[in-house]
Amino acid sequence: MKADFPVTGTTASELLRTDGIAKRFGDFSALSGIDLSVRKGEFLCLLGPSGCGKTTLLRIIAGLEAPSAGRLFMQQRDVTRLPASERDYGIVFQSYALFPNLDVAGNIAYGLKGRREDKQRRVTDLLDLIGLAGIEKKYPAQLSGGQQQRVALARALATSPGLLLLDEPLSALDARVREHLRREIKALQQKLGVTTIMVTHDQEEALTMADRVVVMNHGVIEQVGTPEEVYAQPASRFVADFVGHANWVDAVFSVETGVQVNQIGLSLQTLPALAVGQGALSLFIRPEDIVLHAHWEGGAMGEANTALADIEKIELLGGFYRVALNVPLWGNLRVNADVSRGDFQRLRLSPERRVPLTLPADKLRAYAKEDTGFASGAAA
DSSP: OOTTSOBOOOOTTEEEEEEEEEEEETTEEEEEEEEEEEETTOEEEEEOOTTSSHHHHHHHHHTSSOOSEEEEEETTEEOTTOOGGGSOEEEEOTTOOOOTTSOHHHHHTTTOOSOHHHHHHHHHHHHHHTTOTTOTTOOGGGSOHHHHHHHHHHHHHTTOOSEEEEESTTTTSOHHHHHHHHHHHHHHHHHHTOEEEEEESOHHHHHHHOSEEEEEETTEEEEEEOHHHHHHSOSBHHHHHHSSOOEEEEEEEETTTEEEETTEEEOOSBOOOOTTSEEEEEEEEOGGGOEEOSSOOSSOTTGGGEEEEEEEEEEEOSSEEEEEEEEGGGTSEEEEEEEEHHHHHHHTOOTTOEEEEEOOTTTOEEEETTOSBBOOOOBO
């Protein structure tokens, strides 16, 4: 990089920052005011549905696309207009993009400079690193999809870049290979300490690989947080729906009566702060957070967020069961509860049986009905 680039006031732990990055294609706005900080050594996932702008943002970071507005800083220097060839990164695409006429050694060494012996040594070291020693002379067509992707990763790492960009690197692979490579890429990233930004639409990839997840929708960032924060404390209804499975409960709130479902009061650990003091709510709870009981244990119906529910359907999903329930007391509310195999046997669940169900107050989150943001407020 040139020494005359203006230096920004970023911290020493920050490798990259975007300030108000926007991208327009004619009348279509692909990105709107993206502010994001990426720390040195972290694994960051850009997560979102197709068309949300995540790949466009990655291409702008890589210098493959110019922003319509905003600035990009890398290593505390403004690189917004710097060409891709002069940015310090390696990139791996979904399609691998290996040169079919070059063998593995030629592909990995393609961007390397220096003596032939040094290149050969670097190729050997990288193949050892990705667990593919001894395939130097093979061509891409002779490799499996997983092997091709690992060679593409080795090529991206060959020049020891300060930043590694991964654009849906695993989506073309079958499920078993994808799961295996997830672990390998994460372990390799941690071993090398290379700052990594990965684009994915797969929530499982993001939750298992990332140090932080950036959830995007319609060209804006909905939430940035650790996988645990994004999953357990979604900042908007979109995040709650997109990441994991969600149950939604229609409710109303007023200062006088609190939160009610079908005129039955429910307790929430955090109550919504509504400007007018009342309004319609959507309550959110994960299927695994719903508690089923073997027997009704005293108290009135509806006490402690508990009611009787009819079992309508049971599905075995490998390590757990998903139980579809209907709760007459709460206006025939339909919810799904995920139950471990052990609990399923203990509870002796079966179709058409009625079981007590509890919505724990500390697991319920409230969203204003007309809004997508979390309606936070005073503690209950």
